[in-house]
Amino acid sequence: MVSLPVSVNSHASSVPILNGTNFSEWNEQVQFNLGVLDLDLAFQIEKPTAITGESSEEEKSLHKVWEKSNRLSIMFKRKTIANNIKTTLPQTDSAKEYLKNIEERFRTADKSLVGKLMADLITMRFNGTRSMHEHVLDMTNLVSKLKTLGMNVDETFLIQFILNSLPIPYGPFQIYYNTIKNK
Structure with missing residues (x-):
């Protein structure tokens, strides 16, 4: 199989910028694009144990791939978040934790959006x-x-x-x- 270079930036530009009212749509698009880019390993498995002198080549390889997935996932998300929101989020070195922080921040925004959309539908x-x-x-x-x-x-x-x-x-x-x- 031939591997074609994929621009992470072009994928990120196809994701709507998280602006505070579109968390669910943003999250779905981010997860999809990270999957397409094969950068979602950091969400699928826990962080591998630290590399030691006795670590096998397989363990070293997994650790390297996981670290890349984690680092690029955080960068990808940060690129698709509005600056005024990005600066208010706690810094973390875990893509899973970063997403959890964002989810907690916008859970209430989604609830109010549901109310607005229901009102729009009914009226x-x-x-x-x-x-x-x-x-x-x-x-x-x-x-x-x-x-x-x-x-x-x-x-x-x-x-x-x-x-x-x-x-x-x-x-x-x-x-x-x-x-x-x-x-």
């Missing part, structure tokens, strides 16, 4: 400025965002939210849908 109304297709896609996208934040919206509820978002002239459509659904 969204079709006003005719866009197509019906775009309206339904917008609502479906909100549900997808909620799912990435750990909030599952059942398909039946999504359909009901969509029906409720329609103006009065769509009343016959709603009645027809409810009639065929109940058969």
Whole structure:
């Protein structure tokens, strides 16, 4: 198999910058890119024991690969975090611990984002400025965002939210849908 050089920088530039409101999306993209780059070993196994005079070549090799994975993972994450956030995070030499610190910092931000997205979903109304297709896609996208934040919206509820978002002239459509659904 031929190994092609991959630019870590190009992968990092494809990750949205962590800005305080997008932790779940950022984390998913970071983990994916570290996996693609084969730099996620530091997350898969604990730090190997220190190298000693009696360490085997296999142990030395594992330690070297793990250290590289850990170091580059931290650098990758730091490159994808907004400066005002980066400076407030505690320094650590462990990629796992660094991610844990970030997760703790943004757990509450995700909870408030869930509330906002749910409010948007519940109050969204079709006003005719866009197509019906775009309206339904917008609502479906909100549900997808909620799912990435750990909030599952059942398909039946999504359909009901969509029906409720329609103006009065769509009343016959709603009645027809409810009639065929109940058969």
